[in-house]
Amino acid sequence: MKFIPMMIWMAWLSLKRDWVALMLTFALPIVFFSIFVGIFGGVMTGGGDGTNSVKVAVVDDDQSESSKRFIAALMGEGGLRVRNAPADRADKPYSRAEVETQIKDGNASVGLVIPKGFGETFPSFNFGGGDEDQAGTIELLTDKQRDPVGHQMVAGLMQKAAMMGAPDLMIERGLEQFDKFAGGMTQQQRAAMDRFLPMLRAQTSTTQPATQPSGGTGQTASGAGFGGLVKIKVVSVQGDHESDWAAFVSFQVAQTAVMFLLFSMAGAAGSLLEEQENGTLERVLSSNVGMTGLLMGKWFIIALIGVLQLAIMFLWAWMVFGLKLFTAHHLAGFLIMTIVTAAAGSAFGMLLATACRTRGQLAGISTIVILMMSALGGSMFPRFMMSDTLQTIGLGTFNGWALDGYRKVFYDQLPLWQLWPQVLVLVGLTILFMFIARQLARRWESM
């Protein structure tokens, strides 16, 4: 027992002097906890700062008092960020085509098209659900693959907004239904209601927009026993992709492949440290190879391994999960993205290897860095479901750009020239990482 204090003291000294172990033990859990609270907290709670609320683009073809009040009520929902015009030209409302583009580009999760005649039927009691194409039905445009939750949340909040935003209209419409099916009210009752409704309207107009936190249940109006106060028809705007399954596979394979690419690149780049530990680095540098040649040679072979790794992952996805790989567009896009991604991944590995002193240190640091980059960059959880702040931070990661590129190829089916931002950034990162690695490698050169 008397040795225990000594053992504790020795263990503490060892831990204190190994800062990688220290970070892994104490700092990494805190960092990961914070990142995942940032990611999942926003999704679960609707977000504390509002930056992760669902983005909704609205087209108001009705331009009626009812539609304007309905939109105003939606704008008051804390869980939604509603826009009816681009931020830079507020005087020019969205068209339907523009809203579709916003969704396809990921700038909006949901689009609403309020049709002409909406005001005449709003609010609708729509018992029994019924025909989605009846007059006054709002089209809810969405891309379910990109955001499988947003449209359900918006549908629920639309019912709430209808209830909160136009109680007077709801009573009026209710009375019409009462007159129709129950024989109507007495003169006295009618007079009382005529006095009450203007008061309610005045009160409603002074309390709009409502700012209660959202509590949408995700229940869509259509198809339910009670169709809801607003009639909704859900329309998919992402008609180009083959199927939801194929889209899902394309997301998953890219997310997983890019994360594991980074791990394998960092591991392979560790051969540089292995050379140092073997003593072969000294011998190689004593020849006329030189450090630049050594780094470039290693970068090239590691990038080649990366290309093979990504190719095998995507081929597996094609063979087993039906990924549409062998079309001219997909294959060309895959090659472009895979080459630039592997090149940048290899350079990132070289950077980590030259920054570390031992392979043990490299293993520790690369695990920390890659897991954080993967969490923020979308390899663990899609970036488009994160808050704006985290999405912006995600753009500072290697994963974010690589995954955006693969998404453009396999999911958005965008023309290949639209990959230029991703290609440019990844090539730029390759050059930057290699430049820094070269500077760090000076410590191995002549002293």
Place this chain on the structure above:
Amino acid sequence: MSTVLAVTGARKIFGGNQALNGAAVSLHDREWLALLGPNGAGKTTLIRAVSGRVRLDQGEVSLLGHNLANANEAVEARRQLGIVPQDLALYPLLTAHENLLAFGTLHGVAKKDLRDRAKWALDWTGLGDRAKSLTKTFSGGMKRRLNIACAVLHQPRVVLLDEPTVGVDPQSRERIWTMLGELRSQGAALLLTTHQLDEAQQVCDRITIIDHGKTIADGTMDQLVATTIGRGRRVTLILDRPISNGLASGGRAAGDGKSIAFSVEDVARELPPLIKRFADAGCRVEDVQIERPSLHAVFIHLTGRELRES
């Protein structure tokens, strides 16, 4: 004899530590030079300066007439340089043959010659039967031999060997000395550091001793002996019984008092009277040992330290 390597006025400070303080070394064509010094004397730093791994603060290194401070000249000159580092520098997950191919390529051996050179190296090192074995499975001696072979595949004219026999058993050491002898006979000039003074004394043409970063002696064994401890022989008489102090006059008693050591200039003239002196005193001389002056004695004389002391 032309000079193939010349280091003059080499100075280097690492942090506050003066590793080299004006050291000078020269190596002649086809010569075998031992560079000796206690641990920390600056031997490895000097070798690394020649190989380009250490930049001197002052001084000059000339290799085959090329000034190594000039980058272009250095590239050309180092094609003729082979370096055997003190630490084993092999790829453990490659076979002996693959290691040879890798380092041959790095040292610029032409592709058409590479396989022939690798075969020569495997024969030379006696590793032909282990050519396809991973080097991580090799014994220390086998690794040492392969380590040397990897440095000379490109047939350099100058070979620097930093402790080529450190940590190997006597048989492997013998094999390595034989290998180096063959290399020299093929025309290479060798500069080696070693802690095996007796072997250095036997095989090297010339010896340079450095201490505290300075060259303190340089010359052939005979020259070093003549300028330090003198040419006298050490004669030790082993007697059948301990003797009195009076009899030991002029000598130094050792061990149990039955061994008396004398330093004599002329063994043939001075030994018989010594034996007679003890016989007259009733002692029988059981054995006589005559030793030439050793490098070890010279080294101690010059540095005041054993080779492994720092």
